[in-house]
Amino acid sequence: MRVMPASEFSLQREVEYGTPEQNESVQRIIEEVRRDGDAALRKFAQQFDGVKIEELRVTQEEIEAAYAQVDESFLTALREAAVNIRRFHEKQMRNSWMDLQADGSILGQAIRPLRRVGLYVPGGKAAYPSSVLMNAIPAQVAGVPEIVMVTPPATAGLEGINPHILVAAAEAGVREIYRVGGAQAVAALAYGTESIPAADKIVGPGNIYVALAKRSVFGAVDIDSIAGPSEIVVLADETADAAYVAADLLSQAEHDEMASAILVTPSRELAEAVRLEVDRQLSELPRRDIAAQSIRDYGAILTVDSLTEGVGVVNRLAPEHLEIIVREPFDYLSRIENAGAIFLGPYSSEPVGDYFAGPNHVLPTNGTARFSSPLNVDDFLKKSSVIYYSKEALLRDGENIITLARHEGLDAHARAIEIRLKKEGDQRG
Amino acid sequence: MRVMPASEFSLQREVEYGTPEQNESVQRIIEEVRRDGDAALRKFAQQFDGVKIEELRVTQEEIEAAYAQVDESFLTALREAAVNIRRFHEKQMRNSWMDLQADGSILGQAIRPLRRVGLYVPGGKAAYPSSVLMNAIPAQVAGVPEIVMVTPPATAGLEGINPHILVAAAEAGVREIYRVGGAQAVAALAYGTESIPAADKIVGPGNIYVALAKRSVFGAVDIDSIAGPSEIVVLADETADAAYVAADLLSQAEHDEMASAILVTPSRELAEAVRLEVDRQLSELPRRDIAAQSIRDYGAILTVDSLTEGVGVVNRLAPEHLEIIVREPFDYLSRIENAGAIFLGPYSSEPVGDYFAGPNHVLPTNGTARFSSPLNVDDFLKKSSVIYYSKEALLRDGENIITLARHEGLDAHARAIEIRLKKEGDQRG
Structure with a gap:
């Protein structure tokens, strides 16, 4: 892992918005779903997923069968995570208000949930039960009456829908689930088919086809932000444990080759110790190929003269995840302007937030923390101004x-x- | 104005996203501004506005001179409107919170203003001082430390910047103003030039070139939603004054040819009276050509069997502006799911909200009230999750x-x- 002065570093990642061929393919799929509805969904399932679909909607029996297939330890952990996520997001809830003026006029703001929200969940190995909770629970807390999930019928060697995904959906209160994926699923949620009524908003991660389809239907429906390559920045001083810092950097690096993991520190000793620890821990990781490329291309240990300079570096990078592992971490909180989630102290390792603590793990990536926020209850509410003039x-x-x-x-x-x-x-x- | 049963009506307006030539032109302009900075801004001012710019930044003397050019009555009205807008938006302000858990952990949400926001203000006849207040004041209430305005140096027969715009900016607390317009102004705000530091967000209306440029730079910076064609729906019963209803419909119709003005009513008498009043009042309007085309193409009087049916029609249309002029207007408030601003009773005419009452006049258009909100203080705040695990x-x-x-x-x-x-x-x- 390279070590260099912060002043010489800049993070440049060119984000790919799809080839012209991919864009055209997505347009064709969307048009066909608008025209042929369910028939198009069945055709594309056969074509792309190699699956002949009878019933688009997942049955209650299938959801119950999924429960029989997951470990007790998984279910326990998932349920505790769901409780924490729900409790945190309930704190974000806002209510309508009305103000009576002295002249008899009333001004206010009516705040209401969206009516119907579609949640896209990728299939196969990228199917993350934690993402189901993180996307569905804020919508549920907002009071969205119809939360619907779409997910591919099968992917890459896996038959049917991952049972962990079905269980996570059920635990998050999602009961309307369709086996449809890709750009065709996005089109169905945006425009509706015979079986799948149109939604008002589409959230959730997906591959490049899903991302392009979401961009394309934006306007007809709302979408969440499209995730770019992600980052962790650790701001640490000499009190930090190098092994903890290295492990946390690698937990971000294993996500994908474009992820960026950066240590910012005024301590030369820590810089050197983390460099060695990253090498040591990297060799033991199952996903070491991905993590090693991420560390090589977008990782760095940046040395600064002071933590104050370090704070400036953090604000310039505007990272998705920021860990502050210094002597008095709370002293720095008010000086952090740009970060999706801020983890304070040695025990607030990034995975604590990814899975369990309660705050959302859908965070602004690629420097957009300058102007964007974690996914939150507001994303599922809409406001109307109210004016009664006397x-x-x-x-x-x-x-x-x-x-x-x-x-x-x-x-x-x-x-x-x-x-x-x-x-x-x-x-x- | 056509009268028809609501069940037979649907509002279809194809929104234009620019020709390929316009898109290419905007891309070229953006690239040139990124490459040549101020020099490109000067070149385009000469080319598009026919103006040789010495100083890009508007001076304090010019702002003072603008005050000398506006009427006392205008200044009084503007200042009272600003007070009302500020007071309403202050009610929207949210604060950071932290929650101490029993185990010593702390979870919270840091809420902070964006650092720098750029406000685009069109030149010439479409220069609306009220829009300056509506865009700048929420940012100011949010605590944005740098609010910067860009506006074309001259347009269509007007020399220099409209003094009403300069005065509105000064009254809203905007002191950093640059004479640059069009796609080049958007590019300057997104990427920065020698004279104009880059912003984190760009808001404000503009022509097709401005809209295309905003779409193009989105991601590098945040943008507000791009306004589509707008609407008013009036839900009225037999207690409504036909002349008031007609006047309110026309106040929306005069905006542009694609605006839509719709009355929904169970009263045949009111329907007929409003139809006659629209014709009568239309003939007196200075902007009657625009209003007449809007009424003809996208206006309608929709008859329903009951106000309950009418509420359903309103929710399907999801109008930007909704007036409810019925016997007990407050009884219907909780049943309105989709509307940007809701005006209750006979005295809450739409222009009351456009100019003066306090709620924002930047509203979700073209049916997007299903999932979007009026411009508000949240649009200028960002959140960071805070996690301290013990x-x-x-x-x-x-x-x-x-x-x-x-x-x-x-x-x-x-x-x-x-x-x-x-x-x-x-x-x-």
Whole structure:
């Protein structure tokens, strides 16, 4: 792992938005689903997944069978995680409010859940039960009445839907599940088919075809942000345990080759010790090929003169995950401007947040923490402004409104007020 | 204005996303600004606006001169509107929170303003001072330290920047203003030039070139939603004043030819009276050509059997603006699922909200109220999750975290926990 002064480093990753062929293929799939509905979904399942689908919807019996296939230890861990995730997201919930003014007017904001949300869950090896919880529970906490899941009928040597995914869905309260994946699943959620009613929003990760399809249907429905390559930055001083730091860097690096794992430290000793630990631990990892490439291409140990300089480096990188393993980690919290999730102290290892603590693991990637937030309950709520103007308020403010409308050349706006002032003023006078 | 049963109506407007030529032109402009910075901005000002720019930044003297050019009545109205807008948006403000758990862990959410926001303001006749307030004040309330405005140096027969725009900016607390417009202004805000530091988010309306440029730079920076054609729906019963309803429909119709103005009513008498009033009032409007085309193409009076049916029609249309002018308007509020702003009763005419009451006039258009919200303070805040796990909590939850990580095949995640359990458990034991 390279060691270098922070001032000489910049993280440059070119993100791929799909080839023209992939884009065209996705457009064709979407159009065909809009035109042929369920028939197109069955055709693509045969074509892409090699599966002949009878029933698109997963049955209650299949969900019960999935429970029989998962370990007790998995179910226990999943349920405790779900409790924590639910409790944390409940703190984010917001309520409608109305304010009565002295003149009898009422202004407010109605806050309501989206009606129907579609959750995409990848199949095969990239099927993560934790992602099912992280995407479904905030929607459930928001009060979304219809949460529906789509997932491929089979992938790469796996027959049927991964039982851990079905169990995670059931634990998160998702009962409407369809065996359909890829761009065709996104199209079905956006436009609806005979079997799958259209949703208002689509969330969840997927491969490049899923990502391109989500971008394409955005506008007809809402989508979550499309995840880019992810990062961990560890800001540490000489009190940090090098083995912990190295393990945490590698837990991010194993995700994929474009992931970036960066240590920022004023301690030369820690820098050297982490460098050695990364090499040592890397050799033992099952996913060492992925992790090694990530560390080589996008990993770095950045030396700084002080933790204050380190904070500046962190804010420039705006990492998805930030660990602060220093003597007084809370002292730095208010100075961190840009980070998706901030892990404080030696025991707050990134996987604690990925799986269990409660905050969401869907986080802004690739520097977008400058302006984006973790997935949260607000993402499943919508607001409407409420305006009730009293007659008294309109008579008082009418001339000001007319003045502003006339200055913008919008005469019909002015007249909508004038017609009322004239009639109501006459009646009053 | 056509009168028809609601069941036979659907609103179909094909939204234009720019010609290939426009898209290519925007790409070229963006690349040139990234490469040549200020020089490109000067070149395009000459080319598109016919203006030779000396200083890009508007001076304090120019802002003061603008104050001398606006009416006292305008300034009074603008200032009162700003007070109302600020007061309403302050109610939306949210604070960071942290929760101490019994095991010593701390979980929370840090909520912070974006650092720098760019506000695009169109030039010429489409320059709306009210839009400056509606876009800048929520950012200011959120605590954004740097709010910067860009606006074309001149447009269509107007020399220099509209003084009403400069005054509105100053009243909203915006002091950093650059005379640059079009796609080049968006590129400057997204990537920065020698004179204009890059922003984290770009908001504000613009022509097709501005909209295409915003779509293109999204990802490098955040953007607000791109406004589509807008709507008003009036849900009214026989107690409504036909002249008021007609005036409100026309105040939306005058915006542009693709705007849609729709009355939904169970009263045949009101339907007929409004139809006559629209014709009568339309003939008096300065912008009657625009309004007439909007009414003809996208306007309608929809008859329903009951207000309950009418509520269903409203929710299907998901209008940007909804007026409810019925006997007990508040009785319907909780049944409205989809609407950007809801105006209740006969005195809450749409222009009251466009200009003055306080809620934002930047609203979800073209049916996106199903999943989008009015521009609000949250749009200028970002959240970071905060996780401080105690040693006790990690020792308790470690095995569950390892179980979940192993089931997802993410071994390095499991090891980051194991290495701590081993060392800390040993020390404890």
